[in-house]
Amino acid sequence: MELVTISDIEAAAQRVRGVAVRTPLLLQTWDPRGTLWLKPESLQPVGAFKVRGAFNAIATLDDESRARGVIAYSSGNHAQAVAYAAQRYGVPAVIVVPDIAPRIKVEATRSYGAEVIEVPIGEHEAKAHELAAERRLTLVAPFDDAAVIAGQGTTGLEITEDLPDVEVVLVPVSGGGLAAGVGAAIKARAPHAKVIGVEPALAGDTAEGLRLGHRVDWPQADRARTIADGLRAQPSELTFAHLRKFVDAMVTVTEDEIRAAMRTLASKARLVAEPSGAVTTAAYLSHTAELPPGRTVAIVSGGNPDPAMFAEILAG
Missing domain, CATH: 3.40.50.1100 (Rossmann fold)
Structure with a gap:
């Protein structure tokens, strides 16, 4: 199976220039470790990296x-x-x-x-x-498409350009298109960095699949339990092949950890994140022992929460 290359991602970067926002890396001064940067893809025109x-x-x-x-x-x-x-x-x-x-x-x-x-x-x-x-x-498939994967990979390309000495990149995993593209870019441009995929525990099929060495199928009803509606899909053969090659480890987060991360992003980072976009921050805040140390970028992949749900979560 042919995987997306750094040349594919660089070509995609030329095509999306001027239409996709080049989102900044934001150092989080409230973080006591001083090692967290956020990449707010929530600031894209449609509120997500897609x-x-x-x-x-x-x-x-x-x-x-x-x-x-x-x-x-x-x-x-x-x-x-x-x-x-x-x-x-x-x-x-x-x-x-x-x-x-x-x-x-x-x-x-x-x-x-x-x-x-x-x-x-x-x-x-x-x-x-x-x-x-x-x-x-x-x-135009949401993830099972080489052109889509290459486009999502431009997120990783920007990370390596803005923080060349990045050591850890946290990326949400659902169908795997973002993690596949970001992983390909990071491993080509910053091979020293670790790429860590993050899933809700209630939709942790990729974590299980990578542990077993093959894709696994979780029932739709099980995956639908998570509040992170954007992370309920499963990888395709194409994206899973990328994940096996480029993702170093997986972390799963609980629903309460996702909610807490949304509150932290709103109050301290001043970012509106939907549950799917908050999972990487949740992993950083609640799973330190499972993560490599060092300069960490957490991709905030989306900022389109349901307003009523968001208000309820902020209220605690």
């Missing part, structure tokens, strides 16, 4: 494919990213979402002009493939 992969994937399409349109399936952030990128390119977009997706993400997707189709949870991927064939649309 814009990088979506733009790179659509940028690589030929004119005929763009004219026919694209389709994606997602619980929220990839949906918004594809809709936003398609709008910027003038490409028709259809997005299939599970009916439990946060309303704030669904409505944001519609606001970018995409046709949104809601289906029962667990059926959105199959429905997207069905409609792609029926309408001759190009599928």
